[in-house]
Amino acid sequence: MRPAILLLMSGLLGAQTAPPKTVPAQPAAPQAAAPTGAFVHVPVKAREKRNPLAGDPTAKAAGQKLFQQHCAECHGESAEGGKKAPMLAGGPMADATPGQIFWILTNGVLGKGMPEWSRLPPAQR
Numbered sequence: 734m735r736p737a738i739l740l741l742m743s744g745l746l747g748a749q750t751a752p753p754k755t756v757p758a759q760p761a762a763p764q765a766a767a768p769t770g771a772f773v774h775v776p777v778k779a780r781e782k783r784n785p786l787a788g789d790p791t792a793k794a795a796g797q798k799l800f801q802q803h804c805a806e807c808h809g810e811s812a813e814g815g816k817k818a819p820m821l822a823g824g825p826m827a828d829a830t831p832g833q834i835f836w837i838l839t840n841g842v843l844g845k846g847m848p849e850w851s852r853l854p855p856a857q858r
């Protein structure tokens with residue numbers, strides 16, 4: 734019986750230490766630069782959160798559609814900025830981590846005209 738038990742054990746241990754194959758490896762979050770723009774409001778902990786859809790080839794098009802529906806009226810058709818809101822292409826956004834952007838979308842910048850989007854399902858944020 735002993736060898737069989739050892740096999741089970743090492744099988745279980747092996748399963749635990751093997752990297753999950755379905756999740757594409759993501760680069761470690763860049764060492765956070767000092768936040769600028771609305772990102773000064775984001776708690777340090779929120780920076781580390783990863784984008785679960787990174788590597789999903791359909792995510793970009795879906796995101797662009799959502800942007801046209803919800804964000805373009807203030808941030809401009811191509812995120813170039815508008816009368817009501819800053820540009821999102823470049824500027825403070827260039828240094829933002831996915832976690833920071835997720836936090837801004839969840840909480841908004843209330844009082845400065847940026848709505849919160851917590852009613853969108855997390856995968857859409």
Ligand code: HEC
Binds near residue numbers: 806848
């Ligand atoms: C009603 C107008 C409005 C809408 C709609 C809107 N925003 Fe904003 N957004 C703002 C304003 C105003 C700010 C600037 C807040 C500030 O001054 O700190 C802002 C700031 C941001 C920031 C921080 C950028 C920075 O440089 O500090 C992000 C990210 C952002 N918006 C993303 C989005 C996304 C994504 C959507 C769509 C889901 C969206 N916004 C919809 C008005 C809007």
